[in-house]
Amino acid sequence: MSGEEVPAEVVASLEARAREIRRHIIRMTYAAGSGHPGGSLSATDLLTALYFRELRVDPERPDWPDRDRLVLSKGHAAPALYATLAERGFLPREELLSLRKLGSRLQGHVDRGKLPVIEASTGCLGQGIGMAVGMALDARLSGRPSRVYAVLGDGECQAGPTWEALMAGGHYRLSNLVALLDRNGYETDGSTESILGIEPIADKFRAFRYHTLEIDGHDFRQILAAFAEARRISDGPTAIVARTVKGKGVSFMEGQHAWHGKAPSKAEAERAMGELGGTLDGVVR
Amino acid sequence: MSAPAKVESLRDAYGQALLELGERDPKLIVLDADLSGSTRTVLFGKKFPDRFYNVGVMEPTMMSIAAGFSLEGRTVYASTFAVFAAGQAYNFVRQSICYNRANVKIVATHGGLLVGPDGGTHQIVEDIGLMRGLPGMTVIVPADAPTARAATFAVAEREGPAYVRLTRESLPTVTDGSFQIGRAAELRSGSDLTIVAVGALVARALEVAGELAEIGISTRVLDLASVKPFDEPALLRAARDTGAILVLEEHSVLTGVGALVAATTGENYPVPVRRVGVPDLFGESGEAWALLDRFGMSKERIREEAWELLRLRGKVQ
Incomplete structure (x- = not known):
């Protein structure tokens, strides 16, 4: 897939932003003492590309009717979304360390009732994609230009209702819908292929009538090219299988399912921050 | 004693009320999961085909799709049998609809034993308890067709999720249809x-x-x-x-x-x-x-x- 049109300085800027978001994720999960760093770090580049290059959104008008919608179907990647929203100006950075604390708007899984910039509350898997289908149907019926992006987890692809919703998206030919799979290969207990294999996943999306692209989910040129191609598809939805690394950016978390739902200790968080070019200064658990 | 009561279909009353609601609210959406003839949403579907979605046998995802429409500001009615609405789809009603405070009205037909010959698999006798336990959920169990009709309108007026349980069997008319939410x-x-x-x-x-x-x-x-x-x-x-x-x-x-x-x-x-x-x-x-x-x-x-x-x-x- 070619993406030569994206200038090097744009890529560098996105990479720097993603690194900042990863630093937030480590600080937040350390401060919270729990959370899901692995699947947050794997989805970081996808969310960065979405919020800084792809989504038509405006922090000055978060409820702008014609905005694009992002539904985090894998709601446990909440730290990544909160950090991205903060970097994009939708919430104060200082609020990030309240993650999972009593009274916080930053619930363990994203909660629209507490934080209205969240499009849909998710967490129990296999539901966000269905809500995204409803939103895409509404946009089409209402004549709004909004596009709807649903970020799916790969463990979530074992859930039957995920495929119900995907089937509906294909049946209704929702060309304003993008199913974006964070294919990091691991779920809570181990690798998806050792537990309940979802491959050949791209073929499954194709069979469900999705224009399907496979990319490196950490290569901004490939991510942006896939989004651009999805915009050109007018006769149905697009699925993007983004091959990612669980725990991306922190050496000892990469490819380790143990980091699906566990916070780093102080020593681990300090080491992670060192690798990401930051410090843990000022963050207390 | 008074003369024997008229026996009327609660489902017909619901279907007719939906037609009127569709006229009143041009943004109203109705969803069904392959039981539109039985639930009577087919009437709405014939009159307003662009606002009716028969999503097939996917009750859980019907609830999520309904929530998605609702989060965009629409009132949505979603119908299927009670065993599927409250049973099969429970956690989707819980998270997609109730947790999101979505304005979705679930009108479930075929509640209880009166499903009859289809047997125990389809006779849900747990749905009132399940739905009543959900924070923010309104739960209505009409006794007759006039109340089914009134409840269909009443839940539209009340912001937030609702569950209305109807019977497959027609029932004697025992009320004057002056039903109000919160009033016995x-x-x-x-x-x-x-x-x-x-x-x-x-x-x-x-x-x-x-x-x-x-x-x-x-x-x-x-x-x-x-x-x-x-x-x-x-x-x-x-x-x-x-x-x-x-x-x-x-x-x-x-x-x-x-x-x-x-x-x-x-x-x-x-x-x-x-x-x-x-x-x-x-x-x-x-x-x-x-x-x-x-x-x-x-x-x-x-x-x-x-x-x-x-x-x-x-x-x-």
Whole structure:
């Protein structure tokens, strides 16, 4: 897939932003003492590309009717979304360390009732994609230009209702819908292929009538090219299988399912921050 | 006694009301999961095809799609059988709809044993308990077609999720359709005993109350169609005025309206309460009304329980 049109300085800027978001994720999960760093770090580049290059959104008008919608179907990647929203100006950075604390708007899984910039509350898997289908149907019926992006987890692809919703998206030919799979290969207990294999996943999306692209989910040129191609598809939805690394950016978390739902200790968080070019200064658990 | 009541379809009443709602609200959306003929949403679908989605056999995702539409500002009605709406789709109703405070009205037909010959798999007797336990959920169990019609409109007026349970069987018309959310309808006044009933058993409550009147027993009958929110003042007034309450529901006695009445009176004004409903059992195939008798909701059983309460209160020997 070619993406030569994206200038090097744009890529560098996105990479720097993603690194900042990863630093937030480590600080937040350390401060919270729990959370899901692995699947947050794997989805970081996808969310960065979405919020800084792809989504038509405006922090000055978060409820702008014609905005694009992002539904985090894998709601446990909440730290990544909160950090991205903060970097994009939708919430104060200082609020990030309240993650999972009593009274916080930053619930363990994203909660629209507490934080209205969240499009849909998710967490129990296999539901966000269905809500995204409803939103895409509404946009089409209402004549709004909004596009709807649903970020799916790969463990979530074992859930039957995920495929119900995907089937509906294909049946209704929702060309304003993008199913974006964070294919990091691991779920809570181990690798998806050792537990309940979802491959050949791209073929499954194709069979469900999705224009399907496979990319490196950490290569901004490939991510942006896939989004651009999805915009050109007018006769149905697009699925993007983004091959990612669980725990991306922190050496000892990469490819380790143990980091699906566990916070780093102080020593681990300090080491992670060192690798990401930051410090843990000022963050207390 | 008055002339035999007219027997009308609650499902037809719902389908007709939806047509009117579709005219009133040009943004209204209706969803169904391959049972649109049975639920009567097909009527809406024929008249407003662009606002009707028959999503096929995917009840959980129907709830998520409904929530998605609703989060964009639309009122959505979603219909299927109660066993699928409250059972199959439970956690989707919980998270996609209730947790999101989505304005989705679930109108579930074929609740309870009156499903009949299809058997126990399809006779959900747990749905009122499941739906009542969800934060923010409104729960309505109409006793007849006029209430089904009124409830269809009433839930549209009330922001937030709602669950309306209808029966497959047509039922005798026992109300004047003046249903209001949060209000119990006193269908018969009385001072010796109160019968609180919902759904199909409201008619039986009135029959038994009529029989008791012939031997000088004055029985109040409350239709608790609005299960959540429910009319606590009317219930406690009945406890004070009559001193005993018999609850009738075509639902599990473990988690239904009987449990609600017992807890509410127990905390506020303890009086003897007895529950007539489905014991801790699944249903089975059979003619619909025969199933009510078989599972402990016969008129004889209702009379016996009423008599027991009257005896406890010293009103009969």
